[in-house]
Amino acid sequence: MNPTSSTVVSPRPARWWQREPVRSVRRWVEPFAQPARFLRAVWELPRFMREYHRYRKLAGDTMRPTARDLQPVFGQRGSHEIDHHYIYLNAWAARRVLARRPAEHIDVGSQLSFTSVLSASLPVRVVEFRPVPLNLAGIRFVEGSILALPFASGSLPSVSCLHVIEHIGLARYGDPLDPAGTMKAARELARVLAPGGELLVGLPVGRARVCFNAHRIHDSTQVLALFPELRLVEYSGVDDAGRFEENRPLAQLDGCEYACGFFRFTK
Template sequence: MRDFFRNNVIARWGAAFLGPHFLTSVGALPRYLSDWGVYQRAAPQALSFRDSYPCLADRVLATPFDPHYFFQAAWLARRLCRTAPSLHVDIGSSVMMLNVLSAGIKTVFMDYRPLQVQLSNLIPLGGDIVRLPFRTGSIKSLSCLHVLEHVGLGRYGDPIDPAGSQRAAAELQRVLATGGRLFLSVPVGRERVCFNAHRVFEPSTVRGLFQGLELTSFSLVDDAGRFHEEISPEAVDLLDYGCGCFELVKTRE
């Protein structure tokens, strides 16, 4: 797909006007044409329409980012700096986070869709979260960020299973060692299933999925994209679609 866009000017122009930024792109077109002219007059070589690649929605006042993924990555990185595990295992989280974490911590990354890369300190595996390929009680440091809510909805090619989140939670708890830590994030707010994108949980539901684990800290990204560290789970009561970050410790088998 990347090669297609790189080699096809019509596809590049079409992509500039498709999607949620259509009106922004239309409004930015006069400036694009003006900038083309300014550059053309100053450059020693002529610009080619064939090579043009309009990016019309990027001229913004502040750097855009997804608050859930930005803050959950920051949350996990800071927790791992504090706990300093010799080995960390992640199940299905953002690869753009894991590649950075693996620079300082040996990391096993398992995903339903295997990551096909070679990178020092990063060990990619293929596997299913409802049948984890790890021994019972074998993992001391484990993370699963913005994953549990998708299991069993078929979005990523996994089988349809209304109990998918429960099965996945049971597997995460099974492989975690006694005294081990699970770093978990899921959407929190009004409990519902948004088929086939994701589920949204109340914090009490998440606690019920991990009855053998003790909640040691809870942090939250609210509906406005603000991060609240070390906050009460009761703060979720007024939210629609926040991101709850749970640090859980296995206290018993």
């Protein structure tokens, strides 16, 4: 039924796990639920309780927090929690795209934080394996597979695929098992790239291996072999310590355990 101006549409009732007091319990349980964070949460809990009671005294009757609405957040004092791979990779790729200013940029499966921010500067079309419930000006989503991209061969002058191809064929995101998944994805990216266009690819580099079902890690020689039709223009990246450098020597990160290589190719 299509609602008219006189139709009152009732909001959908919240699911049981979205209601209070279940949400209140979840806010307390989540900081302790992960083993890596449990000890930190236990260590910081006494401080949290002291500061909560002190804040209540300071607030008086102005926005005084209640026990029902407490939402403890632990482990964020003193330093930022940074994923060096994604922070540097997304910034690096955005700068390369904006330097060229294509009429439209095509991205395949990268972080939505990258493509949504990039779309504020130029039109972006994103190919996603799963539906994306976003509605933003400047960005369009196309459901499709990286193994069969919905574009003609040699038709795209500006393409990115960041921290994606290492997952293909490992079923991590519901895709079919395929030991050749990364190689097939690379071939599709190269196929759709236009002559003179640029392809930005980011993926884990270092000691070559398969970490099933999280990702594959390649050394630099293997990555170049994935794109035999393309020419490498730039190789930058982040090492195991989170240090970012532009224009690294090609094999510099091959001895790492889990580094990230940023490859800029042209055809």
